[in-house]
Amino acid sequence: MAGTRVPERLGKWLVSGPPLAYLLVFFAVPTLIMVLASFRTPGEFGGLAPLVGEDGRLDLNLESYTRFFTDSIYAEIFVKSLWYALLTTLLCLALAYPLAALIANSPKKYRDLLLLLVILPFWSNFLIRVYAWMIILGPQAALARGVNGVLGAFGHEPVPLLFSWFAVLVCLVYVHLPFMVLPLYANLEKHDRTLLDAAQDLGANAWQRFWRITFPLSLPGVYAGAALVFIPALGIFAIPDILGGPEDSLIGNVIKQQFLETRDWPFGSVLSIVLTVMALGLAGFAAWVGRRGSARAARA
Amino acid sequence: MRRRSAWLWLAALAGYAFLYLPLAIVVVYSFNDSRLNAEWVGFTLDWYRKLFANDEMLTAAGNSLLIGLVASLVSTVLGTMAGVALHRYRLRLLPVLVLTPIAIPEILMGVSLLIFFVLLNFTLGLLSVMLAHIAFCIGFVAIVVRSRLAGMDESLTEAARDCGATPWEAFRYVTLPLIMPGVIAGALMAFTLSIDDFVITFFTAGAGTTTLPLQIYSMIKIAVTPEVNAVSTLLMLLTLVLIVIASKLSPTLLRSDE
Numbered sequence: 181m182a183g184t185r186v187p188e189r190l191g192k193w194l195v196s197g198p199p200l201a202y203l204l205v206f207f208a209v210p211t212l213i214m215v216l217a218s219f220r221t222p223g224e225f226g227g228l229a230p231l232v233g234e235d236g237r238l239d240l241n242l243e244s245y246t247r248f249f250t251d252s253i254y255a256e257i258f259v260k261s262l263w264y265a266l267l268t269t270l271l272c273l274a275l276a277y278p279l280a281a282l283i284a285n286s287p288k289k290y291r292d293l294l295l296l297l298v299i300l301p302f303w304s305n306f307l308i309r310v311y312a313w314m315i316i317l318g319p320q321a322a323l324a325r326g327v328n329g330v331l332g333a334f335g336h337e338p339v340p341l342l343f344s345w346f347a348v349l350v351c352l353v354y355v356h357l358p359f360m361v362l363p364l365y366a367n368l369e370k371h372d373r374t375l376l377d378a379a380q381d382l383g384a385n386a387w388q389r390f391w392r393i394t395f396p397l398s399l400p401g402v403y404a405g406a407a408l409v410f411i412p413a414l415g416i417f418a419i420p421d422i423l424g425g426p427e428d429s430l431i432g433n434v435i436k437q438q439f440l441e442t443r444d445w446p447f448g449s450v451l452s453i454v455l456t457v458m459a460l461g462l463a464g465f466a467a468w469v470g471r472r473g474s475a476r477a478a479r480a
Numbered sequence: 481m482r483r484r485s486a487w488l489w490l491a492a493l494a495g496y497a498f499l500y501l502p503l504a505i506v507v508v509y510s511f512n513d514s515r516l517n518a519e520w521v522g523f524t525l526d527w528y529r530k531l532f533a534n535d536e537m538l539t540a541a542g543n544s545l546l547i548g549l550v551a552s553l554v555s556t557v558l559g560t561m562a563g564v565a566l567h568r569y570r571l572r573l574l575p576v577l578v579l580t581p582i583a584i585p586e587i588l589m590g591v592s593l594l595i596f597f598v599l600l601n602f603t604l605g606l607l608s609v610m611l612a613h614i615a616f617c618i619g620f621v622a623i624v625v626r627s628r629l630a631g632m633d634e635s636l637t638e639a640a641r642d643c644g645a646t647p648w649e650a651f652r653y654v655t656l657p658l659i660m661p662g663v664i665a666g667a668l669m670a671f672t673l674s675i676d677d678f679v680i681t682f683f684t685a686g687a688g689t690t691t692l693p694l695q696i697y698s699m700i701k702i703a704v705t706p707e708v709n710a711v712s713t714l715l716m717l718l719t720l721v722l723i724v725i726a727s728k729l730s731p732t733l734l735r736s737d738e
Contacts, residue, residue, distance in 0.1 A: 191647050196565035196574050199558040199618055203577035206615040207589070210596035214588075217595055227598065275498065278491035285488075296727075301499045303723050305676045307696050308712040312502030314704050315509065320518035357499065415585025418678060422700060432587050439591050439683070449595070452588050459585055 218244055218449035228445050244446040248454065254434070258454070261430040265413040268352040272360040272409050273402065275353065280364035280401075281394075284371070295365060302358040310422050313351045317341040317423075347423040352413050359408035367401025368394075400470045407466035411459045431455055503716065510709035517704055527710040537711060540695035543606060544675050547691060551613035552671035558614070559621025559670070560663050564655075566622060567629040578619045589616060590683030597684065604686025612684040613674045620673060621666035628662025629655075661729040668726040672719055 219240040221229040233239040248254050283294045301309065316323055319340060328338040341347060371394065379389045417432025429437075431451060438448030509517045513524035531537055562578055565571060581589055589612070597608045636658070640650040656663075678693040685694060692715060699708050 192565070192569050195561050196569065196571055199562035199565070199622070200574050200577065202558055203574075203581075203615065203618060206593070206596075206611055207577060207581055210592035211588075213596055213599065214592040275495055278488055279495040282488050282492035285485075297496060298499065300720075300723070301503055303672065303676075303719050304503060304716045305678075305693060305696075305712065305719070307678050307693050307700070308506060308716065309502065311696070311700050311704075311708060311712065312506045314700060315505055315517040315709075316502060318517065318704060320516055322519070354498065354502065357495075411583075412585060415587050417587055418697075422697075432585075435587055435591060439594060445595060448591060452591055456584055456588055460583070463583065 214449045214452060217445050218453055220446050222444045222446050225443075227443060244444075244450040247447060248450050254451070257429065257431055257434055258458075261414055261432075264349065264352065264430060265410050267349060268356060268413045269360075269406050269409045271349070271353045272357050273405065275357060276360035276364050276405065280361050280368050283361075283365050284368035291369075295362075298358050298361045306355065307418065307422075309355055310351055310419055313347060313354065313423060314342060317347050317350075342423065343425045345424070345428055348420050348428050351419050351423050352416065355419070356409040356413055359412070360405035363404035363408065364398065364401045367398050367404075371397055403466045403470040407463050410466075411463055414459055414462075415455055506709050507713045507716070509706055510713045512706060512709075515706065517706060517709065527706040528714075530707055531710045531714075534707070536690065537692075537695055537707075540690040540692050543690060544692040547606060547610050547613060548671045548674040550610050551617055551674040552667050554610075555614045555617035555670045556621050556663060556667040559618045559666055560625050560659075562618055562622035563625025563629065563662075563666075564651075566626050578622050581616050582619045582623075586616075586679040587683075590680045593680070594683040604684060605689045608684045608686070609681055609689065609691070612680050613677060616677075616680060617670035617673055621663075621670050624666040624669060625659060625662045628659045628665075632658055665726040665729045668722045668729075672722050672726075675715070676719065 217228060219242065220231065221239055221241065221243070223229045229239060231239060279298060283291055283298075286294060315321060318324065319342065324341045327341065331338060375393055375397075376389050379393055384392065415432050416430065417436050420428045420430050420433055421436070435448055435451045435455070438444050438451060442448075505517075508520070510527055511523050511525070512520055513522040513526065514520075562574060565574060566578065593608070593612050593615070594604075596602075597604055602608060632655075637650050637655050640654045641647070645653070676693065678697065681691055681694060682697070685691065690698075692711065696708055696711065699705065
C-alpha cells in the first residue's frame, strides 16, 4: 500500500504545484507587498522610501492610515462611491426583475437563447460599452438635443448629459445589468408555480402574489445579484474617468491618481486595502444573508 | 393574467433594447460618412480604411494578439492543472488562490502587480502584461475545466489505471481527450478576457506599450471619432466568433450555473 501512496502524493504535487506557485508569486506576494507598502513612507520621487532607514531601523508607520482617517475628504469619496454603487444596484434590480421573470416564465426551449441574449453584450469589450454612451449622451446627439429642447421650452438653461453624474450612473447600470439578471433568473426558474395558483385560488391579486410570494422567495437571488453588482461598481474607475465630470471622482479614480499621478504608493495602498476589506466584507454579508434567506425559504 | 404578461413583455423588451441599442449605435456609426457620431449621413467604409492605415492601431492590435495568445496558452496549461487538482484532491490554499482574483475588484490586482514589478525593477511592457493576464485567467480556465470534470465518469480513468496505464498515460489518453472541449472553451475564454482587459493592463503596461483597449482609451479621452467605432465593431465581431465557438464546445459555459 505504501508503494501506491508515494506516487499518489507526488501526482498531487505535480498537478497542483505549478498553478499554486504561479498564483503565489503573481497574486499572493504582490498583495502582501501592497499590504506592507501601506505601512511605509512614500519616496522622495514617488514610489517607496527605503524599507530600512539611514539609522538602520525599519521604517514602518501608520501615517498613511492616520491621514486616511483624519482627512474627511477621503471618507466623503468613499461615501459617494458607496452611494453610486447602491443606486446602481437598486436600478439594476428594477431593470433585471422583469427580464429575469420573463425568461423564467418563457417556454423551456427559448430560455437558453433569451439568457444568452442578456449575457452576450457583457462579452463585448468593456471600453466599447462605455464609449457607446459617449455617443448617445454627446451634445450633438438626438437625446441631448431633445432633452435640452424640452428644457428650453420651459425656459431652462441647457444641461450637458455627458460628463455628468447622470452619464456615470447610466453606464454603471448598463455595464452591471447582466450580473443581476443571472442569479435572479437562476432563482426564479426554480419557483414552484403551484404556490401562485394556490394564492390566486385563495383570492390574492397579482400584486399580493408578487409581493407576498415571488419576491420573498427570490431574496437569495436578489442578494447574490446585489453582491455581484455592488462590489465591482464600488471599485470602478474607467466609467467616472471617461464619462464623469471633475466632481464625479470615485475611490477607483483616487487610487489610480495616487499610483500614477501623485505617486504616493503607501496612501494608494491604504485606499486599496480599505476598498478590498469593504468589498469582501459586503460579499461575506450578502452570502450570509442569502444563506439565512434560503434556509428560511426551505423551512417555509 | 393576459394584461400582466403583456406588461412583463414590454418591460423585458425595454430591457433588451437598453442592452443592445448602445452597441448597435456603435456598429451603425462605424459605416457613417460623417466625423460626428450624431446623425446618419451616408454609407462609407472610410473609417475601416483609415483604421488599417493607422500604424499605432496596428501595433496595438499586434500586441493584443500576441499577449492574448501567450496568456491564453500558459493560463490554459496552468488552469487545466488547477481544475484537475481542485476536482481530485482536497486542497486548502489552491481554491483560495484560484477564486479570490475573480472575486476582488480588478483595480487591486492592477495596482499590486504595478508595485510588485516596479520594486523588482522589472521593466513594464509586453512581458509584465502577459504575466498579469496569466494570473487572472488561470481561475476562469480552472472553473470551466472543473465543471467539465464534474460531469465526467471517473471510473474510466480508474479502469485505465487498472489496465496498467501510468497516471500520466491515464491522463493523456483517457482524461484529457474527455475534458478537451472544456479545455478549449477555457482557452478561448482566457483569450477573450485577455484581449478585452483594460484595468489590469492599464497599470502593468508602462508608458511605451499599447494594446487595443489602451489605444481605444487614449483615443476616446481626446475625442470621439468613428475610427473608434470601426475598431470596436471588428473587436465585437472577433469576440462574438470566439464565444460562439466556446459555447458550442462547452454548452454550460454561458449558463448561470457555471
